Amino acid sequence: MSDNTGNKDALVRVEGVEKVFHRGSEEIHVLSNLSLYVPSGEFVALMGPSGSGKSTLLNLIGGLDRPTRGTVSIAGDRIDALSDRQLAAWRARHVGFVFQLYNLMPVLTAERNVELPLLLTHLSKAERQKHVAAALAMVGLSHRAKHYPRTLSGGEQQRVGIARGIVTDPTLLLCDEPTGDLDRKAGDEILNLLQALNREHGKTIIMVTHDPHASARAARTVHLTKGQLTTEPAK
Numbered sequence: 001m002s003d004n005t006g007n008k009d010a011l012v013r014v015e016g017v018e019k020v021f022h023r024g025s026e027e028i029h030v031l032s033n034l035s036l037y038v039p040s041g042e043f044v045a046l047m048g049p050s051g052s053g054k055s056t057l058l059n060l061i062g063g064l065d066r067p068t069r070g071t072v073s074i075a076g077d078r079i080d081a082l083s084d085r086q087l088a089a090w091r092a093r094h095v096g097f098v099f100q101l102y103n104l105m106p107v108l109t110a111e112r113n114v115e116l117p118l119l120l121t122h123l124s125k126a127e128r129q130k131h132v133a134a135a136l137a138m139v140g141l142s143h144r145a146k147h148y149p150r151t152l153s154g155g156e157q158q159r160v161g162i163a164r165g166i167v168t169d170p171t172l173l174l175c176d177e178p179t180g181d182l183d184r185k186a187g188d189e190i191l192n193l194l195q196a197l198n199r200e201h202g203k204t205i206i207m208v209t210h211d212p213h214a215s216a217r218a219a220r221t222v223h224l225t226k227g228q229l230t231t232e233p234a235k
Contacts, residue, residue, distance in 0.1 A: 010037035011171070011204055012061060017070030019056055019227075030056045031067075032227040043198040043205045045215035048224035054208045055176055057224065061206060062174045063091045075171055092120040096165030100177035102157045104149040104164075111136065111145040114163045121168070135163040138201075139193060155186030162193060166203070173197065175207040179214050191217045 019031040030053045038044050046054045059065040060072050063079045072080045079090060096117075104113045111132050118128040136142050139159040149157055158178060165173055175194065179187035195217055197203040207218060215221045223230045 009039060011040040011075055012036065012038035012206070013071070013073040014057070014061065015071050015073075017057075017060065017067045017072065019053070019060065019065075020068040030227055031060075034070075034224075034227065034229050036222065036229060038204065038206060040204055041198070041202045042220065043195070043218045044207070045218035045221045046206065046208045046224060047210065047212075047215050047221055049210075052224040053227045054224055058174055058176055058206065058208050061172070062095045062097060063087050092117065093168070094171040096168065096170035096173045098158070098161050098165045098173065098175040098178045100180040102149070102154075102161045102181075104157055104160060106149050109146050109148055110141060110152065110160045110163075113149070113160055114167050117164060117168050131167050132163075135167040136160075138166065138197075139163045153186065154182050155189055158182060158186070158190050159193065162190070162197075166197065171204065173203050173205045175205065177208055177210070179209070179211065184213075187211075187214070 014034065014036040017031055017034045018029070021028045021030060034057070036057070046057060048054050056065065060067055061074070063082075066080050070080075071078060074094060077090065079087060082090060105116070108116075114132045114135055115128055118131055123131070133142065133145070136145050139162050141156060141159050141163065144152060144156060149160070152160065162178075178194070179190050182190065191214055194205055194207065198205050198219075205218075207214070209215050
């Protein structure tokens, strides 16, 4: 099924995508003839039961995987047609990732964790430090820049993860269950931050979640069931 919302001017264009995994001789169809269009500046939630294809779709949009069939275009770039090397460079420029379990390096301070994506750029050390400071300020953690992950709360660690995701000023911010490991209070703080990034800074955000409370913060919710896409009005 297709979602044609904003397809003419969409930043994200997923068209006729199928994804098949192989387990021995068995074919597992995860996504089936799925199309999704996300305009620039939109905050979209992807919901669905476990195994519905949410994270697979997010990985295709982020260039972490390739479709079996169909096309994935971001800001006019056909990323499914790029070589592995081109795709890695494209991801570094255009995508920020936020993970459920933060994925911070425990031996690095908050500011060094945030700096990691910038090491793939040609920025000088001074320029990198300026970007890191701006990202930490945006998530309200300037005062924790020198702290290690073990000394931060779960909510603070996720804020560091978001700062790392936005430090390159990416075209897209992709969040995979960003509140899934947090209590409601910390989760609400993260959702408030994502909304602010969307509304005040124009970030295009696609968030995978199983929590209706989280999806209600998005401008639009897209539901996946057995690799098929349906839409419902935002709550």
